[in-house]
Amino acid sequence: MSTILYARVSTADQTLSHQRTQAEQAGFTIDEVVADQGVSGATTALRERAEGRRLFDLLRHGDTLVVRWVDRLGRNYADVTDTIKEFMRRGVVVRTVINNMTFDGATEDPIQMAVRDALIGFMAATAQAQYEATKASQRAGINEARANAAIQRKKTEYLGRKPSYDREKYDSVIRLLSMEVAGTSEIARLLGLTRQTVLRIKEDPGKALAALEAWDAGSKEAVKQ
Incomplete structure (x- = not known):
């Protein structure tokens, strides 16, 4: 065995x-x-x-x-x-x-089998739901970023302060948080970010991604102009 x-x-x-x-x-x-x-x-x-x-x-x-x-x-x-x-x-x-x-x-006990199978189903459903929630949040953030970028182009507004993270670091924060292998401070240390930055991404990943996409989109448009 x-x-x-x-x-x-x-x-x-x-x-x-x-x-x-x-x-x-x-x-x-x-x-x-x-x-x-x-x-x-x-x-x-x-x-x-x-x-x-x-x-x-x-x-x-x-x-x-x-x-x-x-x-x-x-x-x-x-x-x-x-x-x-x-x-x-x-x-x-x-x-x-x-x-x-x-x-x-x-086990051959029907009650134990039912409880076991229900738990398997719950855990499998949770795994899929977590994946779909992450993807939905990312899509929402991208859509919001595009909308914000369009508004910024029309109004030629100041882009604001550039996020202290790029897309690679954003994805790394999301992955490490989902793995539950390190706390906020440890993730910040590993990625060279501030703890506040990691907390902002953790509390609202869609908004954090939107800010990054909006800044990138606005910067590219500014370069073209």
């Missing part, structure tokens, strides 16, 4: 070593690591990922699959729930590092 860690590293801010360290600090003894790099969990099902396919081939009855949280398996409700249930049917125990959740198919 083996304990296999599956890690999905979808952005530059996430690392394989960190996910393994978290698992080991939580008490897991990892026999093997399977990891997909730069793959979206929302648009690519686990079976369609290169290492995801290998994971399905590796897991056997009695094995334990460890993931940081269910969002590493994916951010699509149907894919995540189907995947976990398939593993349980094979006799694989699925465990999460965060919240120390355990899912297995050993």
Whole structure:
């Protein structure tokens, strides 16, 4: 029986070593690591990922699959729930590092099965909802930025103070916050930002992105003129 860690590293801010360290600090003894790099969990099902396919081939009855949280398996409700249930049917125990959740198919009690399946569904739905909320916030911020840029061009208003972060640092703040691996002060130190800047992005990511896009759009227009 083996304990296999599956890690999905979808952005530059996430690392394989960190996910393994978290698992080991939580008490897991990892026999093997399977990891997909730069793959979206929302648009690519686990079976369609290169290492995801290998994971399905590796897991056997009695094995334990460890993931940081269910969002590493994916951010699509149907894919995540189907995947976990398939593993349980094979006799694989699925465990999460965060919240120390355990899912297995050993129980035959209908009440316990119902509670287990409901929890799996809730966690999978949360993973998808978080992804969609982030994307919606980003879209709203971009739309607002475009509208503000148009107004600024018409009125030739002063752009105001340039944000102290660029798009790369903004994305890094959003990713680190979603991973819940570091506090505001630590994120600020890692990215070379002030704590107040990280807090502004955390409290209203759409507004923070809108300010950045508006300034960039206005600056480009000013250069053209």
